[in-house]
Amino acid sequence: MSSLLYSIGRWAYRSRKLVLSLWIVLLVALGGGALAFNQGTDNSFSIPGTESQQALDTLSRTFPQVSGTSAQVVVVAPHGSTVRAADITAPVADAVKSLGEIHGVAAVTSPYNERVKNTVSSDGSAAVITVQLTGQQSTVTAATKDAVKAAGADLQSALPAGSQVAVGGQVFSQTLPSISATELIGVGVALVVLILTFGSFIAAGMPLLTALLGVLLSVALIFIATLFGPISSTTPLLALMLGLAVGIDYSLFIISRHQSQLKAGVDPEESTARAVATAGSAVLFAGITVIIALLGLSVANIPFLTTMGIAASVAVAIAVLISLTLTPALVGFAGKRITPGYRATRRRERAAARAAAAGELTESIESDAAPAATSGPSLAHAAKAEIPPGFFRGWVRSVTRYPIVTIVAVIVALGIAAIPAAQLRLALPDAGSHPAGDPARVTYDLVSEHFGPGYNGPLIVTGSIVSSHDPVGLMTKIGDEIAAMPGVAAVPVATPNATADTGIIQVIPTTAPDSPATAQLVADIRAKHQHFLDTYHVDLAVTGATAVQIDVSDRLGGALLPFGILVVGLSLVLLTMVFRSIAVPIKAALGYLLSVGAAFGAVAAVFGWGWFGSALNVAKEGPVISFMPIILMGVLFGLAMDYEVFLVSRIREDYVHGGDARRAVQSGFVGSAKVVTAAAIIMISVFAAFVPEGDSSIKPIALGLAVGVFVDAFIVRMTLVPAVLQLLGDKAWWMPRWLDRILPSFDVEGDGLQKEIELAQWPEPGSTALAAAEGLRLARRDKPVYSDVSFRIDDGDILVVGGGHHSGKSALLLTIAGRMASDSGKLKVAGFALPTRRSAVRSHVAVARLALSTTPVDEVRRAMQGDPQILAIDDIDRVDDPADRRRLRYELSDAFSRARLEGRPFALVVSAADLDAVDDALPTDADAGTISLDRASTDLSGAHGAGHRHAADRIPQKVNA
Incomplete structure (x- = not known):
């Protein structure tokens, strides 16, 4: 991974204009799409499959008048009067009529309707007009809401002085979140921290720029996604908050590493590539963990939460991509100017040059040059003074x-x-959480004050009564029984629908919608389900906005x-x-x-x-x-x-x-x-x-x-x-060796890349060796499998690894082929350092294992189909049929010949327990050398096999394990 990121960082640095242009084009495209396709967000929370949601869906078909959302108009009489006074009842009646004429209103319940109980407070000081709307909270149009508000304003003007009218209810209980100037304080603090950290305004601005771009892209994608389904209004704000935070941090990590490398004298392009490879690896790992955790929100099986997790994870993914591509492009534009004190250094250099041209250069300039290169502007000194290394060392x-x-x-x-x-309590937000003075909050508080907190969150108990011969009497009996339950303040309505196939009972709890006691009341009513079924033959369910919210909270708590x-x-x-x-x-x-x-x-x-x-x-x-x-x-x-x-x-x-x-x-x-x-x-x-x-x-x-x-x-x-x-x-x-072997390695610090850089000019500058090793060692359970192995393989060479069946010859061959990793030593195959680039080596080295193959020649042919640079044949001495050995020699000779004709490199590595049995299976026109891993052997012999040219200058001979 670090090697791939190294290449990405170098490419982004060199192609910085293209990278910047692509991100800008993407921003314009997605921004235009957001403006064109945005369907708006909503704050409706539901969970398909819960009792409350299933009952609500049924009511939308059988009793639509009560299945939708609702609004409340609260009327409070002047001090000393009641809402039954003539100067109040007449305007209220007019308001009920005008409300009923609004498009999108399904029904309006007058507080003076004798069939509905508890719509006038016990002391007569307040009354509630209930406005039932068609559709759910997210589908009610702004025009309908505005018309309801206007009717409330008209009623206020028609009432006597001292009266109060408040419009609220469920439809107004949710507000769309917005961004205020306060959020910019966080960005301002981030800028100050970045300036103190980097000592450079240019470097400090880059993380903010990349984070802002990521946030704009993420939010644009979210608004485009509203075309395909509902998205909570909290979702873009969460993506904004996360994208801004991680976007700044991820770019900070990369730029910080780049800046420290520049101070050490690394070339800007090389430093950028290394910074993306090292700090970028950690950024990628960190981003992946955040993304996986956010996607893990889907375990709750709640659609709106899954959507939030996906949207937030997309914001983090974009932040990672921008950090790994746009950040190196931006530092490419900045060059060395990103280094603290760059301008001061440049001024000193120009002054020195002018002095030299005038013949006034003295030895003191050289002594001043070193501190000048590292001295920075006052901000850099401020950063050091603010949190110096000595502070962290002392800590x-x-x-x-x-x-x-x-x-x-x-x-x-x-x-x-x-x-x-x-004691952390969980619930979904309602109007009671709005700021004081908000109209919906005023209505909520007035209802609580004059009627009781439960009137802000009534429950609906519903069921099919199609088999009943007395639907009205049945609903009255069930309503009376529920009214007697603890925690029930009132049952204002208990009635069948017009077709007498569905009944509803409106239950007013004694406690607020977000109270644990209300959740307990819902559980108590549901616990009597079998009782109602046995006694009244009615399959009852509890629903309503409050029950839906309770079910959502329970599902979230359970997750x-x-x-x-x-x-x-x-x-x-x-x-x-x-x-x-x-x-x-x-x-x-x-x-x-x-x-x-x-x-x-x-x-x-x-x-x-x-x-x-x-x-x-x-x-x-x-x-x-x-x-x-x-x-x-x-x-x-x-x-x-x-x-x-x-x-x-x-x-x-x-x-x-x-x-x-x-x-x-x-x-x-x-x-x-x-x-x-x-x-x-x-x-x-x-x-x-x-x-x-x-x-x-x-x-x-x-x-x-x-x-x-x-x-x-x-x-x-x-x-x-x-x-x-x-x-x-x-x-x-400490870690068990067996666990170390089976777990993949995630090189977040770029150790492998560092090794690859160190081996770039090894075994010598401009080397054409297909493979080279020095001091290789592999041990299992603290016992050596092979050790101190060194060799070099050039184009056209053959390396024979010999040894007994338990000598480690197969392990060495598989290590060369990138299928196993050695514990120590240097190894480079096909130009790639191992074990860092094992995946790349595997694409250039083919392996044929003949011990278990019944058709060894066909196995070798299959291995050579991709024209590998190196062919590794394990247990070649297992080919004991003379005809097969001749065919194998022919295939291998042909492979060498084709490689030479096509101008591509090719070498052969084979292992054998019996070195004498490989002669007539190998080509005779290739340079060959032997490594023997036989522990019983102590001599260092030359190249093995008659007819093979000695390659001792390239391949060290027999090496003891």
């Missing part, structure tokens, strides 16, 4: 001095922080555990692949759980307990949106893996190179802490900016992510992790 020393104390302190502190999470298992299990597998360790992934997963617990605790304390509620502009204490936990867990998982990879991979790199595990903790921490700190501050700033003025649905998610990132980056990764690694020492990097 890591302090947290690792007594690692057990640090570990216990962190766990206890985060455990305490997670305590409020036990938390499987989703958590998925996320934690995924983190264990991915981190084991990256760090080749058992302890590090377990520590990372447990640290992630601590971060999640603290984030949930903060959300519960603010939105449930009211801590800092005024400062954070929390409109109402109570439950938070139901999908907050699962969204937060998914996103925070990916971000936590970001910090884990960037911090621990540097520690592991220093450990591998230095061998001292505890010293590597400090050196690796100091080397990576600055970029992790900058990335975390940017993330926190972007998320926190969505809290004060954010949408009520997004506020708890943003707060949870801001707190979660702070805890994970600064407390878990930069405090707990060094302490744990210090305590474990070398044990932190």
Whole structure:
């Protein structure tokens, strides 16, 4: 992967104009598509297949007058009067009539209708006009809503002074989220952090530019997708928040690596390619983890949540693609100007040149040149002064001095922080969560004040009564029984439909729609399902907007555990692949759980307990949106893996190179802490900016992510992790060899690429060798399979690997062919360094294993069909039929001849237990040499076999295992 990214980075640098043009064209195309095809978003939440949704779908066919959404017009009489006064009843009657004439209104219930109970408050001070609308909340047109509001305004003007009219209800309970100027504060903080980190305005602007482009593309795609199905209005805002945060961070990682390499004197083009290969590998890994976690939201099997996960994952994927392509293109435009102090350096150089031209150059210029090259503008010095390396060195020393104390302190502190999470309540948003003064919130509060909180979320109990001979009496009996249940405030309506085949009972709870007691009442009514079936022969179901929301919340709550298992299990597998360790992934997963617990605790304390509620502009204490936990867990998982990879991979790199595990903790921490700190501050700033003025649905998610990132980056990764690694020492990097063999490797730090760069001019500059090795070693269960193997194979050569059946000859042949990986040593095949480029080598080296083949010549022919550069034949001495041996020699001779005629390289590597049995199976006109892995042998013989030209200058001879 790092080699592929290296090539992408170099190509993007060289083709920067093309890359920039392609992204701009894509933005214009998608932006135009969004404007042309946008169908608008909605806030309707439903789950197909739940009891409430199935009943609602049935009502839309059998009793449409009650299946749609509704509005409420609340009338409050002047102080000292009642709503039954003549100067109020007449205007209300007129309003009922005008409301009924509005297009999209199915029915209007007058508060003075004697067949409907509880529409006038017990003290007569308030009345409610119920307006039943056709269709669901998402399908009611703006014109219908405006007409209802206008009728309410007309009623207000017709009532006596001191009266109050408020228009609200379910249809007005959802608001479309919008972006405010407060969100720009997060971008401003990010810009300051980037300037301090890079010491360059040019470098600081690049992450913002790439992140903004990614966000625009993501949001455009979301609006285009509304053409194919409903999308929650929270979805584009979530994509905006995530895309902005990860887009800035991912570009930051790459530019930071590029800038440090430029300071070390690396050529800008080479530095760009290396930065994309190394930091870009970590970006790709981090992006993949976030994407997988977001796609994992589909485990809840809730359509709107799945859509949100897909949309957010697309935003992250776009951020990754832009970081890996547009970022290297932009640094290509900037050249060396991205280096801190570049302009000051250039001024010094020009001054030196002028002085030299005037003959005034002195030796002091040379002494000034070195510090001039590294000195930067005041911002660079400010960055160093703000968070110097010495700060991080002191920090890591302090947290690792007594690692057990640090570990216990962190766990206890985060455990305490997670305590409020036990009281975290979940529900879907309604008008009660709107800001005070919002018309829908005013209506909600008036209904609660004069009628009781349950009137804001009535339940509907419905069932088929087609077999009943007394539908009205039946519904009355069932209504009376339900009215007597605990938690029921009233049953205003219990009636059959016009065709007497479906009955409905409107149930008013004593508690608010988002109260746990209301959810319990729904459960209690459903628990009596069999009783109603046995007693009245009616199959009843509980539905209505409140029941639908309760079912959605229950499904989301039930999905938390499987989703958590998925996320934690995924983190264990991915981190084991990256760090080749058992302890590090377990520590990372447990640290992630601590971060999640603290984030949930903060959300519960603010939105449930009211801590800092005024400062954070929390409109109402109570439950938070139901999908907050699962969204937060998914996103925070990916971000936590970001910090884990960037911090621990540097520690592991220093450990591998230095061998001292505890010293590597400090050196690796100091080397990576600055970029992790900058990335975390940017993330926190972007998320926190969505809290004060954010949408009520997004506020708890943003707060949870801001707190979660702070805890994970600064407390878990930069405090707990060094302490744990210090305590474990070398044990932190232990991994069973069998597990190491079966797990694929994800080279996020580009170690393989570094090895490939080191071997670029090996075995000598401009080498044409098809394969070369030096000091190869492979061991299994700490016993050598082969060791200290060196050779070189040129075009036209044959290498014979000899040895007994347990000597490792087949393992060596498969290593050369890229099918196995050696433990140490240098190996380069077809121009590719191994084991880094094993997949590329496999496409240039064919393998024919003859031990189990009944038609060995046909097996070799099949292997040669792709015209490989190297053909590896295992157990060639198993071909014991003389005729087959002659045919095999002919095929191999023909392969060499065709390769020469076509001007392409070709070489042969064979293994045999009996070296004397290979002579008449191999061509006689090729240079050949022998490596013997026979442990019983101690001599170093020359090229094996009569008739083979000696190739001792290229192929070292017999090598002992």
